[in-house]
Amino acid sequence: MLWGWPSMLGKRRKSSDMTEAEMLKAPERYAPAPSRFECVTRGGWASLGASVIGPSHESDSLVRQDEFAHNIVGDLYVAAIADGMGSAAFAQVGAATCCRHVVARIKEALGLASSARAIDPAASVRMDKDAEPIPWARVIAQAILEVRAKLQPTHGKINGVTRPLFDTTLVGVVASPESGFFFHVGDGCGVAVAAPEPGTFGDIVISPPENGEFSNVTFPITMDGFEKHLRITPFSRANLIFLMTDGVTPFSLESDERTLRPRFLQPIDAHLAGVRSAKGAEKLRDTLNSADLRQSEGDDKTLVWARRRP
Amino acid sequence: MSIEVDGKINREERLPCVLIVDGSDSMSANSDNAGRAIDLLNQALVVFQQDLQSDEIASLRVQVLVVRVGGIADVAADWADAINFAAPTIALGGGTPLGAGIDLALSKIDQQLDMLKAKGIKRKKPWIFLMTDGQPTDGQEWEDAAARLRQAQLDGKVLAFPIAIGSGSSPQELKKAVPPERPVVQVEAAKFKEMFKFISYSSRSASKGPEGAQQDMGMWGKVVA
Numbered sequence: 073m074l075w076g077w078p079s080m081l082g083k084r085r086k087s088s089d090m091t092e093a094e095m096l097k098a099p100e101r102y103a104p105a106p107s108r109f110e111c112v113t114r115g116g117w118a119s120l121g122a123s124v125i126g127p128s129h130e131s132d133s134l135v136r137q138d139e140f141a142h143n144i145v146g147d148l149y150v151a152a153i154a155d156g157m158g159s160a161a162f163a164q165v166g167a168a169t170c171c172r173h174v175v176a177r178i179k180e181a182l183g184l185a186s187s188a189r190a191i192d193p194a195a196s197v198r199m200d201k202d203a204e205p206i207p208w209a210r211v212i213a214q215a216i217l218e219v220r221a222k223l224q225p226t227h228g229k230i231n232g233v234t235r236p237l238f239d240t241t242l243v244g245v246v247a248s249p250e251s252g253f254f255f256h257v258g259d260g261c262g263v264a265v266a267a268p269e270p271g272t273f274g275d276i277v278i279s280p281p282e283n284g285e286f287s288n289v290t291f292p293i294t295m296d297g298f299e300k301h302l303r304i305t306p307f308s309r310a311n312l313i314f315l316m317t318d319g320v321t322p323f324s325l326e327s328d329e330r331t332l333r334p335r336f337l338q339p340i341d342a343h344l345a346g347v348r349s350a351k352g353a354e355k356l357r358d359t360l361n362s363a364d365l366r367q368s369e370g371d372d373k374t375l376v377w378a379r380r381r382p
Numbered sequence: 383m384s385i386e387v388d389g390k391i392n393r394e395e396r397l398p399c400v401l402i403v404d405g406s407d408s409m410s411a412n413s414d415n416a417g418r419a420i421d422l423l424n425q426a427l428v429v430f431q432q433d434l435q436s437d438e439i440a441s442l443r444v445q446v447l448v449v450r451v452g453g454i455a456d457v458a459a460d461w462a463d464a465i466n467f468a469a470p471t472i473a474l475g476g477g478t479p480l481g482a483g484i485d486l487a488l489s490k491i492d493q494q495l496d497m498l499k500a501k502g503i504k505r506k507k508p509w510i511f512l513m514t515d516g517q518p519t520d521g522q523e524w525e526d527a528a529a530r531l532r533q534a535q536l537d538g539k540v541l542a543f544p545i546a547i548g549s550g551s552s553p554q555e556l557k558k559a560v561p562p563e564r565p566v567v568q569v570e571a572a573k574f575k576e577m578f579k580f581i582s583y584s585s586r587s588a589s590k591g592p593e594g595a596q597q598d599m600g601m602w603g604k605v606v607a
Contacts, residue, residue: 283500322391327497335388343385355385364389 092169096222099162099237103135107361109353114144116249118348119151119378122357126319128370129158137163138317138374141175145182148191149252150175152244153374155260155317157292159239161230166238170219170293177215178246191248193304208246209304212255216242216293216302226294239292243279243315249380251308254279257301258290259318261325263337264310268382271342273332277307280329281321290318312341313378319371320360344377392463394442397589398494398508400487401581403427404547405452406478408516413548413571419515420474426574427469433582434464440582441465443589447490448472451514455482461494478516481524484531484559491540506588508540511581515547515571517555528559535561546606547571553607569603577603 087103095102109122125136137156142149152171156163177199184198185191196205199214206214220226223238241258254262254277262279282301283290291301314337316324323336340359344352359365360373409420416422427448435441441464448459453476459468491508498505510531518524534540544556546568553566560566569577 322501323387323389327501333388339387340385355383359384359387359389362384362387362389364387368389368391368393 092172092222095165095168099165102162102165102168104139104164104168106130106136107357109350109357110142111348111350111353112142112144113348115147116381117144117147117149117378119144119149119376120344120348120353120356121151121374121376122353122360123374124357124360124372126369126371126373127366129372134158135164136372137167138319138372139164139167139171140315140374140376141171142376142378143175143179145179147249148182148185149247149313149378149380150178150182150245151313151315151376151378152242153260153315153317153376155241155258155319155372155374157236157239157241157290160236160292161228162237163240166223166240166292166294169222169238170216170240170242171244173219173222174212174215174242174244177218178211178244181211182246190250191246191252193253193306208253209302212244212304213299213302216257216298220294220298223294236292236294239294241290241317242293243317245313245315245378247310247313247378247380251306252310252313253307254303254305256282256303256305257293257298259283259321261314261316261321261329262305263314263316263324263332264307265312265314266309267312267341267379270345270379271338273312273338275309276332277305277310278325278330278332279303279305280325281318311380311382313376315376317372317374319369319373320375322369323365340375340377341379345379348379392442393503394439395504395506395589396445396463396498397443397506397585398445398447398461398491399581399585400447400449400491400508400510402449402451402480402483402487402510402512403458403472404478404514404516405450405472405474406476406514406516406519407452407474408478408550409452410474411515411548411550416572419547419571420472422571422574424469424471426578427472429575430578430582431464431467431469433579434467434586437586440586440589444585445494447487447494449483449487449490451479451483452476453479455479455486457486457490461490477519478514479520479523480512480514480518481520481527484510484512484527485523488530488534488540507538509585509588510540510542511545512542512556512559513545513547514556515551517552524555525558531559532561535564543567545569545577545603557607565605566607567603568606573603
């Protein structure tokens with residue numbers, strides 16, 4: 073509505089409301105809210121996401137550098153989270169641009185997909201109405217290449233020192249009622265579960281973090297040769313999905329980073345399955361901001377929960 | 383209000399502790415009418431687990447790895463915080479490739495220290511308990527590995543505790559794996575439970591105290607080399 077548009081009222085818009093073009097033009101001005109939560113429900117899916125700034129970023133006067141995006145097209149679900157790396161000057165811009173663009177491009181492809189029942193990463197889909205079908209893995213790589221094109225130049229001088237500007241990791245998912253896959257560059261984690269009963273987990277597929285020699289070294293989508301680190305992990309018959317950044321993985325995964333810790337994701341699922349609304353997403357945010365989690369882990373924390381009704 | 387979850391991560395300073403245990407054929411021998419040495423060892427490992435887990439703080443600080451030597455050297459129980467440690471059942475079979483066991487232990491320690499460092503978790507100097515009832519059977523590999531373990535101690539990287547089981551063991555061989563001032567202790571298999579309680583007690587104390595803190599070995603063994 074025209075009258076409600078802040079600029080028409082002479083008010084300066086919050087930096088957290090900047091458009092992508094504005095954000096990329098003046099990345100130093102973009103400051104996302106310290107936390108956000110969001111709920112999307114459509115068809116059988118409910119997707120609740122929350123992202124909060126970590127206490128160590130607060131004490132360093134930094135902004136939240138995690139972001140998430142999610143959408144539902146008919147019976148198909150797409151979501152992505154991105155963790156802007158602390159070494160990058162405008163990591164929050166990299167993270168926001170990355171997950172929003174990737175989700176938007178996959179949403180377009182899902183709208184053109186021929187099957188709404190099964191997602192096979194080896195199958196081909198069109199990214200645009202007039203484009204030739206290409207395999208899903210190439211769709212993902214192409215979407216990332218488009219993000220990289222937006223995030224140029226990759227390095228710049230900040231206070232006389234050359235630094236990376238937009239480095240970010242990415243974990244995403246594309247899912248149908250019958251199958252799906254994770255796409256993943258760097259750390260963070262994706263978990264797909266067959267869980268007809270809320271809070272009770274059956275078969276589990278994990279897309280684990282990929283770190284360098286040390287766990288605080290990982291691989292951003294902005295690095296040369298990112299394709300070598302793009303991992304596609306298929307799953308089937310999962311009706312419950314989690315995506316999380318590395319601020320949440322220590323609570324979700326055992327130290328082997330291949331198995332789930334008890335009493336973290338299960339109670340979250342048991343609670344959110346009964347809510348499926350913005351109130352649930354708000355509670356998810358409060359959980360990520362709880363004293364125990366803040367004291368145990370200083371990093372930003374982002375978690376997306378999605379569940380499909382049978 | 384938040385959802386009730388387990389939001390506490392164990393960031394306690396760790397004491398990595400490796401048990402290299404003997405599963406070779408000779409462990410089938412009876413010990414002082416108390417039963418087969420291998421059975422006594424397996425019972426003692428359970429006592430070790432229970433004793434460690436009875437200590438709320440140590441169960442979060444002590445990390446345990448069990449390496450079995452018997453025919454080959456393999457991991458019988460991979461690294462776990464004591465609170466999650468499950469005593470393995472050591473199977474019988476084969477010779478005593480103690481050198482391969484040492485190399486496996488040193489390699490697993492390196493990996494674990496890297497992991498702890500990467501996670502920003504402090505740690506104490508790792509401990510290695512080296513136990514055998516016989517002679518190492520891997521010849522030059524033993525000699526080389528023993529030298530590596532001795533050097534690792536001289537470099538301050540690990541602490542090793544060689545334990546010779548029964549009268550058929552060779553303390554002088556085990557002595558090759560430690561600096562001159564560090565003793566080799568002999569124990570009868572019948573005293574395994576007391577020994578593992580001692581190991582548990584020592585690691586519990588060391589996990590809370592200064593590096594290298596040790597307790598009196600009491601009644602379970604004697605210094606032989």
